Amino acid sequence: MSPIIPIKQAASVGCTDVSPLVQRGQREVFCGLTGIIWLHRKIQDAFFLVVGSRTCAHLIQSAAGVMIFAEPRFATAIIDERDLAGLADVNDELDKVVNQLLERRPEIKLLFLVGSCPSEVIKLDLSRAASRLSAQYASSVRVLNYSGSGIETTFTQGEDACLASMVPTLPSQGADAAPDLLVVGTLADVVEDQFIRVFNQMGIERVRFFPPRSADDQAAIGPNTRLLLAQPFLGDTLRMLQAKGAQLLAAPFPLGIEGTTAWFQAAAKAFGVTPERFEAAVAAPTARATASLARAKTHLAGKSIFFFPDSQLEIPLARFLSRELGMRLLEVGTPYLHRQVMAMELAMLPGDTFLSEGQDVEKQLDRCRAQSPDLVVCGLGLANPLESEGMTTKWAIELVFTPIQGYDQAGDLAELFTRPLVRRMRLAA
Ligand code: SF4
Secondary structure (H helix, E strand, C coil): CCCCCCCCHHHHCCCCCCCCEEECCCCCCCCHHHHHHHHHHHHEEEEEEEEHHHHHHHHHHHHHHHHHCCCCCCEEEECCCCHHHCCCHHHHHHHHHHHHHHCCCCCCCCCEEEEEHHHCCCCCCHHHHHHHHHHCCCCCCEEEEEEECCCCCCCCCEEEEEEECCCCCHCCCCCCCCCEEECCCCHHHHHHHHHHHHHHHHCCCEEEEEEECCHHHHHHHEECEEEEEEECHHHHHHHHHHCCCCCCCCCCCCHHHHHHHHHHHHHHHHCCCHHHHHHHHHHHHHHHHHHHHHHEEEEEEEECEECCCCCCCHHHHHHHHHHHHEEEEEEEECCCCHHHHHHHHHHCCCCCCEEEECCHHHHHHHHHHHHHEEEEEEEEHHHHHHHHHHCCEEECCCHHHHHCHHHHHHHHHHHHHHHHHHHHHHHHC
């Protein structure tokens, strides 16, 4: 039997009514341009043109260093001093760059103009540029725009802004359309393939993923669209899909066995799958995942963990680590708390979890030091200083780059947390 959580019971407990500590001070986060690294791998005929500075170009290049050997599907159009001083028409320059790019790369079907801090400082209207270029290339390329600017964002918001920019271009469903399922949020192809297999075994055949692998694969949206969020940082995209009539299925996120089972269960309930058929579809992957978590549990049970706010995955990860691996949660920081999206996750967290929203980094560092956690999950900027103080850290960004969703990745996800602890133990031996 699979360990299906009693969702009704879980919904009445946990941290549902807990008010987090809200702090709005200095923050240590990456900007939304970072999302390009996983988005360009997902939508295979899209290109991301950052309109930004050399700093933006360096960020993208160093985050995606491996791409040096391939024909990259992202680049930066550098805004230089002449542009900043108003000595050149930036729109003309941008059109020139886009024309050259599309001439050289005819396989591009979807071009994103990605705004940055510099493009926002000079008030470059990228939505007008996108409309102008879309009209010019109407027959062959769609041109969209969104902001990856670092002002007031976290790095995963880049994906939200990107997907939200695509929603208005999705067709509307016909009134008599059969119900279908849209899984929202970038997943590795291997994870999507596993999910499709489980949905099909349950008898759910009409499943689409957003973003799609190909720009032309545009799901129609309407009242018969049921949404399952695969990532927790997609509040704007969700709002826009709901405005087109789509209905969100309440579920936790597919991390760990419990989260994945409850996530599939939400779809099963919406599509009238019988309990027997559901059990049959999830039994084998659940058994594999249970076996793969056993070893990690010996390293993690009883260990304490402190989350700085970074990826917006903190709450689902904390739920997985505490409930399935026995870790002790000292503080679970999240950049933003979206109560609708997190409702099921909050209900499953231990009721005494210390939640914080936003950041005042010095105060949070003091809280962290005072509690001496066994493991700290944080951004790259904090990891090295904390390691030098003797703490063991895990980069939050690695959890976004790595396939961690679903049954067959549960062991790999746990392993991401055991590895730094084991490394520290070896160094100390
Ligand atoms: S968008 Fe802003 S924060 Fe991001 S790399 Fe460019 S200048 Fe830096």
